[in-house]
C-alpha cells in the first residue's frame with residue numbers, strides 16, 4: 460500500500476499543516492529571526508510579527524490582543540489556566556475547590572489532580588449525562604465561596620459532545636467564579652467568540668486546526684486573576700516566560716484565518732459525510748452504539764462503542780487495511796483498559812473497552828467513507844472477543 464492509498468480519519472488527534480501556513484512560517488525561521496525582546500531592528504521586526512499574529516488571533520476569537528497568551532500548545536494552555544487561576548484565587552481569597560467534569564482531557568484532569576495531591580486543593584466533579592453534557596443547574600448547585608475555578612470541556616475529544624458553554628459561563632459569572640473551557644477540539648469546526656461565550660479563559664492548540672504542533676494560546680479575559688506557571692522573563696505580560704516561538708505563532712494565526720475562511724462550507728460537507736458514516740455503521744454492524752450526543756456534537760466527529768471488541772485490536776486491524784482511526788482515549792500500549800470517558804457516561808466495561816473514534820477533515824472524501832464502510836464490518840467481526848461474563 461502506498462501513502463496515497465491510506466485513509467486518515469483521525470483529525471481529532473492532529474491535522475496536517477496547511478500549505479499556506481507553511482509558507483507563512485518560513486520567513487521567520489531564517490530571514491526574520493530576531494528575538495522579540497531585543498531592542499535592535501532585528502528584534503523589532505520579530506516583535507512586530509508577534510504582535511500582528513496576536514492581533515489576528517484576537518480578532519478571530521473576539522478577544523483583545525492583550526488577552527491572548529501564547530503557549531506551547533493545548534496542554535500548556537490548560538495547565539496555565541488551571542494552575543494559574545487556582546493559585547491566584549487561593550492567594551486572593553483563600554478559595555480551594557476546583558470543579559471539573561469526569562470527561563475532561565487529561566491536560567485538565569491530571570492538572571486538577573496534581574493541584575489536589577500536591578497543593579491541597581479539593582477537586583469536585585460536576586456530573587454529566589449519558590451524552591457527556593453538564594446541566595447548568597447541577598453546576599449552580601455545586602459552586603460556593605470556596606470554589607476557585609470551574610473548568611468544563613467545550614467539545615469532547617473522545618465523544619464529540621458539545622457543552623452548553625454560554626449557560627455554564629453565565630452560572631459562573633452569576634457566582635463570581637472564574638470559568639475556563641478547553642476549546643482545543645472546537646476551533647477547527649466552530650466560530651468561537653469569547654465575549655459571546657462569556658468565559659474567563661479558553662484554551663486552543665494550533666495542530667488541531669491545520670497549524671503546527673507545539674504552539675497554542677490561552678485567552679484570559681481582562682481582569683481575571685492568574686499567576687504564571689512558567690517564571691522567568693517578562694514575555695507575555697509576565698504570564699509565560701521564555702522567548703516566543705515566532706514562526707509557529709505566525710503559523711497559528713495563519714491557520715486560524717485559513718480555517719475560518721471556509722469553515723461554513725466545510726462544516727456542511729463534513730457533517731453530510733459524517734452522518735452517512737454513522738448511518739452506515741449503525742445499520743450494518745450488530746451490537747454497536749453511537750457514543751456522545753447525536754446532534755449537539757462536532758460536525759466532523761463520529762464515535763462508537765462496540766460490545767466485546769478490544770479497541771486496540773480493531774485499530775491495528777484497520778491500520779493494516781490502510782485506515783488511521785483512534786479509540787479516542789490515549790491508551791496506546793499495555794493492558795487494554797476500558798475508556799474512562801465511556802464509563803463516566805454509563806457504558807459497562809464490555810462496551811467501554813470497544814471505543815472507536817472516526818474524525819473527518821479537509822482531506823476526507825466520499826470515497827474514503829465508502830471504503831471505510833466496506834472494511835469495518837469484517838474488522839469488528841474479527842475483533843469480537845468472547846465475553847468473559849456471559
Ligand SMILES: *Cc1c(COP(=O)(O)O)cnc(C)c1O
Pocket residue numbers: 471472531532533534535537564566612614615616641642643644664665666667673674675
Ligand atoms: C489535543 C487536545 C489537547 C492537548 O493539546 P496539545 O496541543 O496536543 O498539547 C487538550 N485538550 C483537548 C480537548 C485536545 O483535543
